[in-house]
Amino acid sequence: ETGVTQSPTHLIKTRGQQVTLRCSSQSGHNTVSWYQQALGQGPQFIFQYYREEENGRGNFPPRFSGLQFPNYSSELNVNALELDDSALYLCASSLEGARGNEKLFFGSGTQLSVL
Amino acid sequence: GQQVMQIPQYQHVQEGEDFTTYCNSSTTLSNIQWYKQRPGGHPVFLIQLVKSGEVKKQKRLTFQFGEAKKNSSLHITATQTTDVGTYFCAGGLGGSYIPTFGRGTSLIVHP
Numbered sequence: 001e002t003g004v005t006q007s008p009t010h011l012i013k014t015r016g017q018q019v020t021l022r023c024s025s026q027s028g029h030n031t032v033s034w035y036q037q038a039l040g041q042g043p044q045f046i047f048q049y050y051r052e053e054e055n056g057r058g059n060f061p062p063r064f065s066g067l068q069f070p071n072y073s074s075e076l077n078v079n080a081l082e083l084d085d086s087a088l089y090l091c092a093s094s095l096e097g098a099r100g101n102e103k104l105f106f107g108s109g110t111q112l113s114v115l
Numbered sequence: 116g117q118q119v120m121q122i123p124q125y126q127h128v129q130e131g132e133d134f135t136t137y138c139n140s141s142t143t144l145s146n147i148q149w150y151k152q153r154p155g156g157h158p159v160f161l162i163q164l165v166k167s168g169e170v171k172k173q174k175r176l177t178f179q180f181g182e183a184k185k186n187s188s189l190h191i192t193a194t195q196t197t198d199v200g201t202y203f204c205a206g207g208l209g210g211s212y213i214p215t216f217g218r219g220t221s222l223i224v225h226p
Contacts, residue, residue: 033213042121042203042216043158056213090157102212103148104205106157 003027004093004107012113013081021076021110023091031055032074033104034066035090043090049074086114118142119206121217129225134191136220138204145207147180147187148214153200161189194224 003026013019025032031050035043045058049068063079072093078085088111092104120139128134138147146165150158162171164180164187171178177190187204201221205214 035216042205042218045213045215048213056211102146102207102214103160103163104150104158104214105160108157 004091004105006089006091006107006110008110009108010111010113012115014115015081015083017081017114018077018079019081019112021078021089021091021112022073023075023093023107024073025091025093026105029093029095029105030072031094032068032072033092033094034074034076035092036060037088037090037109039087046076081114083114086112088112118208119144119204119215119217121204121220123220124218125221125223127223127225128194130196131193134194134198134222136189136202136204136222138187138189138206138217140185140206140208142208143184144187145210145212147184147207148205149178149187149189150203150205150216151200152203152219156200158203191222194222196224196226198222199224 005024007022033048034046037043046060047057047066048055052068065077068074088109090106090109092106094102094104122137148163149161151161152158162178167184168182169180175192179188201219203216203219205216208215
């Protein structure tokens with residue numbers, strides 16, 4: 001196991017609602033990345049937080065927002081949910097941020113279904 | 116969309132046969148990583164390659180990084196049923212080391 005924990009494991013929401021997903025990073029890691037994985041696809045990068053600052057962002061709209069806390073845990077917030085937001089949301093922790101050592105340790109993910 | 120292309124999408128093999136998946140990018144990659152995701156699981160890091168032309172081996176797995184740092188491959192010798200899963204390459208694009216994942220190759224091993 002990686003030591004990265006995510007909650008909840010499953011979630012069902014309706015279109016237009018808001019959701020918050022949580023992630024606790026592996027001990028000693030200061031960077032958290034969030035990925036969205038649709039069925040049959042590779043993980044798509046949403047954003048990364050390094051020492052509480054956003055360190056990079058993928059091609060996702062502003063209704064996807066995040067936060068990293070002083071203990072390096074993190075939240076992913078999605079507003080105005082759409083049907084296409086249904087996916088597995090993966091959190092990954094790593095050490096040192098974008099410094100050439102981006103070995104990712106993934107949590108088990110949160111499976112979000114939007115009805 | 117994905118800027119790291121991976122082929123094939125699926126590969127069926129008989130146990131004992133070899134397997135190869137290929138990863139390509141139109142731009143130079145800072146590095147290339149490989150991950151394995153078992154059905155219902157999450158991606159697990161396998162290896163990272165950084166240098167042009169680098170080759171690394173892990174038991175039956177051989178990883179290569181192209182000379183131009185635009186392509187990579189993973190080769191499994193004599194597949195076993197435990198090799199079943201989806202193999203993803205993930206490269207750092209545009210000078211970034213943040214991994215951009217390919218679509219993955221799903222390996223199905225028939226006993």
